[in-house]
Structure formats: structure tokens, C-alpha cells
Amino acid sequence: MAAADDGRKAIFFGRFISAPGPESLLIRQGAVLVSSSNGHGVLEKTDWTLITPAAAFKAFGVEEQDVDFHQTMNNGFFFPGFIDTHIHASQYPNVGIFGKSTLLDWLTTYTFPLEASLGGKEPLADTNGAYEGNRGTEIVNYSTSNPLSKADAVYTKVIRRTLSYGTTTASYFATISVPATNLLADLAFKFGQRAYIGRVCMDHPDTCPTYYRDETPDQSLANAIASIEHIQKLDSKGELLAPIVTPRFAPSCQPETLSLLGQLATDRKLRVQTHISENIGELALVKHLFPQYESYTDVYHQAGLLTSRTILAHGIHLDDRELETIRTQGSKISHCPASNSALGSGFCPVRKLLDNGIDVSLGTDVSGGYSVSILDSVRQACLVSRQLGFVNGGDKKWNIGVTEGLWLATVGGAKCVGMEGRLGGFEPGMLFDVQEIDLSGENSPVDIFGWEKWDERIDKWVWNGDDRNVRNVWVGGRMVHSGK
Ligand SMILES: O=c1[nH]c(=O)c2nc[nH]c2[nH]1
Numbered sequence: 001m002a003a004a005d006d007g008r009k010a011i012f013f014g015r016f017i018s019a020p021g022p023e024s025l026l027i028r029q030g031a032v033l034v035s036s037s038n039g040h041g042v043l044e045k046t047d048w049t050l051i052t053p054a055a056a057f058k059a060f061g062v063e064e065q066d067v068d069f070h071q072t073m074n075n076g077f078f079f080p081g082f083i084d085t086h087i088h089a090s091q092y093p094n095v096g097i098f099g100k101s102t103l104l105d106w107l108t109t110y111t112f113p114l115e116a117s118l119g120g121k122e123p124l125a126d127t128n129g130a131y132e133g134n135r136g137t138e139i140v141n142y143s144t145s146n147p148l149s150k151a152d153a154v155y156t157k158v159i160r161r162t163l164s165y166g167t168t169t170a171s172y173f174a175t176i177s178v179p180a181t182n183l184l185a186d187l188a189f190k191f192g193q194r195a196y197i198g199r200v201c202m203d204h205p206d207t208c209p210t211y212y213r214d215e216t217p218d219q220s221l222a223n224a225i226a227s228i229e230h231i232q233k234l235d236s237k238g239e240l241l242a243p244i245v246t247p248r249f250a251p252s253c254q255p256e257t258l259s260l261l262g263q264l265a266t267d268r269k270l271r272v273q274t275h276i277s278e279n280i281g282e283l284a285l286v287k288h289l290f291p292q293y294e295s296y297t298d299v300y301h302q303a304g305l306l307t308s309r310t311i312l313a314h315g316i317h318l319d320d321r322e323l324e325t326i327r328t329q330g331s332k333i334s335h336c337p338a339s340n341s342a343l344g345s346g347f348c349p350v351r352k353l354l355d356n357g358i359d360v361s362l363g364t365d366v367s368g369g370y371s372v373s374i375l376d377s378v379r380q381a382c383l384v385s386r387q388l389g390f391v392n393g394g395d396k397k398w399n400i401g402v403t404e405g406l407w408l409a410t411v412g413g414a415k416c417v418g419m420e421g422r423l424g425g426f427e428p429g430m431l432f433d434v435q436e437i438d439l440s441g442e443n444s445p446v447d448i449f450g451w452e453k454w455d456e457r458i459d460k461w462v463w464n465g466d467d468r469n470v471r472n473v474w475v476g477g478r479m480v481h482s483g484k
Pocket residue numbers: 088103107111248249275278339365368
């Protein structure tokens with residue numbers, strides 16, 4: 001049931017916790033009034049002095065029977081929904097399946113075959129030698145009469161699963177298939193997740209397998225536009241659902257394709273997402289394919305792909321000049337710590353990115369990352385930062401603490417998807433994208449003894465919590481998941 005259907009208001013009462021700054025955990029008790037129009041539930045009023053529901057009804061001037069009402073549990077709290085700024089919806093069936101691979105062999109062994117299969121294409125006909133094995137075609141015997149049945153199953157699962165972990169906004173990579181990408185958009189819209197959906201563009205004949213690539217730069221552009229227009233038809237305002245221009249990464253695109261996509265993003269003021277500087281072998285490949293460019297960043301810069309609406313995943317091995325270009329362009333970094341560890345890509349110097357004035361957020365990078373949980377990404381961001389401190393002589397400046405991790409997962413995410421001030425907190429005027437957490441539910445993996453202070457309970461949630469602690473999830477005031 002929607003908490004705040006059009007015209008109907010809702011009151012949320014209890015404990016509200018958020019991380020408005022890297023060192024600031026805000027713990028408040030009170031009530032908020034959410035009102036909704038055109039499907040966008042926003043916080044109309046807040047009052048942090050109210051101590052009873054009756055006082056909330058009175059303060060907000062509403063009758064109990066006229067509003068929906070939600071109250072946190074004893075060990076519960078409302079928290080801003082997580083924002084996953086980098087996730088491959090199409091790779092969800094492969095979470096945890098990466099063996100001992102690193103990026104480039106992982107792509108050809110595990111990833112391209114699976115992605116191709118979601119568009120109804122069998123990778124077995126590959127003549128490029130890039131593909132060995134047949135992963136992604138034998139998992140389940142999907143209907144051959146509907147080439148999108150597998151995509152339907154995968155995308156339905158990944159949306160429902162991410163919602164169940166409190167991800168209210170996701171920036172998704174789909175596949176090169178236009179119909180499958182459009183289906184992902186349809187499903188995200190149907191389930192009510194805030195989502196940016198990108199058809200993957202890749203056409204470089206030297207690096208992409210024959211079974212999985214666009215034929216020409218023009219075809220890559222035309223297919224990108226086909227999905228963009230489908231998505232914009234679904235949500236013309238682009239509030240809940242919006243397209244995002246998605247060149248896979250420099251090595252998989254011809255220079256002309258990158259430029260066409262850069263122009264497209266500029267002309268239509270669209271978001272952009274891609275990968276950058278993730279893996280040492282990838283850097284060598286970029287040097288080899290783009291010898292005339294100063295750096296990896298320069299390849300994107302010259303193609304017009306670096307804007308303030310651009311999300312760059314990873315950004316592990318960037319040099320100072322690249323950081324300066326990214327900062328001046330206002331482009332963002334999605335830090336994907338679980339993926340970086342799983343594929344052995346390296347330690348992303350998050351502190352250095354932040355100190356250089358670059359906005360940073362968190363991405364699960366499924367299925368380079370093994371988990372859809374942004375809470376797990378917070379955990380991994382903390383752990384990796386400690387390792388980075390160790391390899392830098394024990395310097396504690398690298399440390400990301402729990403509060404800073406939660407800030408990256410919410411406010412950082414909002415900045416990176418161009419929703420700063422609209423997502424990530426409980427201030428009047430913000431969209432009501434919220435998860436209700438209960439630390440003491442029947443199956444909670446967290447044990448609360450009762451003597452812990454609230455900041456300590458948050459520590460315990462981050463280190464041991466999971467979807468079992470997510471009671472309800474709302475996007476734009478609409479309830480999109482209930483785990484009660
Ligand atoms: O983590 C990653 N996942 C991908 O699918 C991909 N493609 C290019 N580079 C990539 N990195």
C-alpha cells in the first residue's frame with residue numbers, strides 16, 4: 001500500500017537517523033508529514049519536539065483517520081534510502097561467481113556471455129576467440145518463444161532484491177539489447193525504484209566479442225537513443241526514472257562512438273556513466289588503443305563525456321592531472337570497494353578524491369561486486385580504507401568511519417546522481433525515499449542488549465546488519481517493499 005498516495009498524507013513518527021556530513025550522525029526523535037502529488041511524496045513538515053502520535057496529529061493539523069501512520073519500533077529508526085551509483089542489473093545472476101579472475105578475463109569469461117544471453121543472443125557463435133565456455137546460457141531453461149524471458153526474471157529479481165536491502169535509487173547498466181534495457185526501465189518503474197537506466201554501448205571490434213557488440217558507431221548511437229526515448233516516455237519529468245548515457249568503458253568503444261555519445265549527453269543534458277581507471281591491465285589497454293591521448297581521463301574529456309552529470313566508477317589509479325580534470329569538470333566517482341577487492345583491482349584512495357574536491361558515492365558494482373547491499377559497501381569502504389592506511393605507513397587520515405560511509409551511501413549518492421538536497425536526508429522539501437530499520441526484529445542478525453548508545457547501535461547495524469533489518473522501504477512516499 002502506498003504511504004502517501006496522491007492527495008493523501010502520511011505521518012512518520014519515531015526515531016530518524018541520517019548522516020548529513022562525514023562526521024555528523026544526526027539522531028532525532030519526532031515526526032514528519034509527507035504529502036504527495038503526481039506520485040512524488042515529499043517531506044512537507046518536520047517537528048523534532050513531538051513525543052506522542054497524538055501530538056503529531058495535532059501539530060500537523062490532520063485527523064488520525066485522514067492520514068497513513070507509521071511508527072518506528074523500539075530498536076528501530078527511519079534512515080534515508082541508500083543510493084547505489086553503480087550496479088549492473090544484467091550481471092545479477094553472477095553475484096559471487098568470479099573465480100580468481102581479474103577485470104579483463106572476468107569480462108570475457110563471465111560477463112559478456114551472461115549479458116548477451118539477456119538479449120536473447122547465444123554467445124556460442126563467437127568467432128573472436130574472446131569467449132570460452134558457455135556461462136549465462138545454461139542457468140535456467142528459459143522460454144525460447146520469448147527472448148526476453150530471462151531478462152524479465154533477472155531484472156525483476158535484482159530490483160526486488162535491491163529494494164529489500166534499502167536501495168531506493170540505483171544507477172543501472174543494462175546490456176546492449178534495446179528491448180532488454182527497455183524492459184529493465186519498465187520493471188523499475190513498475191516496482192517504484194528510483195532508477196537511472198543505461199543501455200550499454202560497446203562497439204570496438206578489437207576488444208568486444210562478435211556476439212556482443214554494436215555494429216558501428218552510428219548504430220551504437222541510434223540504439224542508445226531508442227532506449228533513452230523509451231525511458232523518457234515512461235517518465236517524461238525524469239523524476240523517478242531517467243536515462244543515462246552508458247559507454248561501457250573506453251577500451252570497448254571506438255573514439256567516434258565516445259564522441260557521438262558525449263555530444264548526445266550534452267545536447268540532451270543527460271546523465272553519463274562509465275568505468276575509469278579500475279585495473280592495471282585495463283590502463284595498458286587504454287594506452288595501446290588511445291596512444292594520442294594524454295591519459296585515460298583525457299579520452300573521456302576529449303569526447304565530451306566529462307560533465308557534472310557524469311558518474312565514473314572505480315577511479316583507483318588516477319594521477320593528479322586526471323583528478324584535476326575530473327574536479328574541474330565536476331564529474332563524480334562511484335567507489336566500489338567490494339568489486340575492487342573481489343577482482344583484485346586495487347585500493348581506491350577515497351580520502352584523496354574527497355580532498356581534491358571530487359564528489360564520491362558508493363556502488364555495489366554487481367557482479368564485479370559480490371553483493372547487492374549498499375550497507376555491505378559501507379562496510380567494505382571502511383575496511384579497505386584501513387588497509388590503505390596500513391600500506392601508507394599507518395596513517396589514519398585514510399580511514400573512513402561508519403558515519404562517513406553512511407554519508408557516502410546517502411548524501412554522497414545524492415550528489416553524484418544530481419539530486420543533492422532532494423535525497424539523503426529528512427529536511428522539508430526532500431523526497432521521501434526512506435528505509436525503516438528494526439534492529440530487534442525476529443530474525444535480526446544484530447543483537448542489541450539495551451545498554452548501547454544510539455551511535456553504537458548504528459555501528460552494530462553497519463557491521464552486522466542486512467536485509468533482515470529492513471522493515472519497510474518507501475520511494476517518493478510510496479511503499480515499495482515490506483519485509484515485516
Ligand atoms: O567492474 C566492471 N564491470 C564491468 O562490467 C565492466 N566493463 C568494463 N569495465 C568494467 N568494470
